[in-house]
Amino acid sequence: MRLVSTTYTIPKRDGCPSENEDHFFPYLGEIRRDHHSVAIADGASEGFLSRLWSKILTISYVNWDTTDVDMRLFIDFCIEMYEYQRSRYLERREERAAPLKWFEEKLMAKGSFSTLLGVSFEDSTPWGGCWTSYSVGDSCLFQLRYNIIDVFPEIDSTGFGNSPELIASNPAYNKELLNKVRVKSGKFLYGDIFYLMTDAVANWFIAQLEEGKRPWRTLDEYLDYDREGLTMYLTSLRDEGRLKNDDVTIARVKTLED
Amino acid sequence: MYTAEISRGNPTCFLFLIDQSGSMEDPFGGEATGSKAVAVADAINNLLQNLVLRCAKAEGVRDYFHVGVIGYGDKIRPAFSGELRGKDLVPISTIGDLPLTVEERPQRVPDGYGGFIDQNVKFPIWFEPIAKGPTPMKQALKKAESIIAGWLDGHPDCFPPVVINISDGEPTDGDPLEVAESIMEMESSDGNVLLFNLHLSSSTAPRVEFPDSKRYLPDEFASLLYDMSSILPEKIREEAESEGFYMMPESRGFIFNSDMVKVIQFLDIGTRATNLR
Secondary structure, eight states, X not given: OEEEEEEXXXXXXXXXXXXXXXXXXOOSSBOOTTOOEEEEEEBOTTSSSHHHHHHHHHHHHHHHOOSSOOHHHHHHHHHHXXXXXXXXXXXXXXXXXXXXXXXXXXXXXXXXXXXXXXEEXXXXXXXXXXXXXXXXXXXXXXXXXXXXXXXESOOOTTOOOSXXXXXXXXXXXXXXXXXXXXXXXXXXXXXXXXXXXXXXXXXXXXXXXXXXXXXXXXXXXXXXXXXXHHHHHHHHHHHTTSSOSSOEEEEEEEEEOO | OOOOOBOSSSOEEEEEEEEOSGGGGSBOTTOOSSBHHHHHHHHHHHHHHHHHHHHEETTEEOOSEEEEEEEESSSEEEOBOGXXXXXXXXXXXXXXXXXXXXXXEEEEEEXXXXXEEEEEEEEEEOBOOXXXXXXXXXXXXXXXXXXXXXXXXXXXXSSOOEEEEEESSOOSSSOOHHHHHHHHHOEETTEEOEEEEEEEOOSOSXXXXXXXXXXXXXXXXXXXXXXXXXXXXXXXHHHHHHTTOOOOTTOBSEEEEEOHHHHHHHHHHHTXXXXXX
């Protein structure tokens, strides 16, 4: 099995790339032969170091690389990674003689928050195999085989709000987390395409599906031939109020036979 | 209406008018300790802290809001202390950077294992309690009108500014209704300026929260504050409902005979802009 991914991300309008709190992994188009997973995450804008947290979640998910994730262990591992990176960040601040301000201290004590959507593939038959996806929050996965045949989590275009479920870097806020983890498995045939999207663009995509349109065609054309055009297209959707002004991340994964 | 995105390119403003008359030295109705002036100062400092935290990111505080606090008592003046003294509207990043002082206060916080522990947490102070003189509410509203007019000139498409007046007594400088109406008629392209009123309890009269008529208001002064209060936009109404308040489509941004818990809830609901980008 070969997995080929195409990824795209832009920050919200008026934001610069360093302020984009979405993250995806892997970065490379051809996914490493020993890896079978892809993940995206949407760091919450209310948190501090959310960009770091969404990065840790996605990279860890892909390196975990299994269709059977023990979420409790996984999150404990991510929190450990976060704590290590956080202490390094504090050291760097001290080295620069820039101690934390009162509001940074407070936010850091509260921690960071992010959604997570990951999918792992297993090639168990000559024609394809199984996929399993874990999700916390409102990032969405779509499976395409001529038409969209699966959407996970199941959500309609009115179901996106401002308070999705989130994974916290501070265990105090993760008490009910394991009840919020959604898991779905399915089968794929070689040639199936999977799209992972953070909430704003997923919301637009689902609204298009509800209108009987084929939004993946638009995305595919732009992703393959005109990435600048995709940015202009999404900007025009924002201007028209059809796309929420939020960070956008799209990861497209093609499942191919060896 | 009331749907404009709040961004650094299109910020909005919150303006608080705080009664600093002599009667604010009295305790809340039915409560034995603590003056209203001290409790309101704590509530405003707490709110300013929350506004800063809402806008703070790893790279700094984003200026989604500009905030002003005007005190009225023996004088009508901007009520910030320290380096912000004398300033009308201040970007939230400047507020974050320049508290008068940062105190340590005990607070109960989750321990991560289902329990709580007592910890000292930082509590920044920008605004100190004052209780002196009469209640020149009309003049304070005039000052607010002029500040908001200046803001709207520079930000014609902003989420409409929110003005919150907190008082425990009747105005001593004439009828403020006309000025209040004039403030509520000001507008950005996203809707009219919102004026909310919070009356602090010093009696045992029943509390009235977000009324949609004057039916249960006890006197002329309560009716006046009702008339001076905007009908709540749908989004804020939903926020209030989610906090357990009983809301009607015509509910106004007004609480009569409030206690401290309601003051804090009201300030939070009135400033809980969710459309930050």
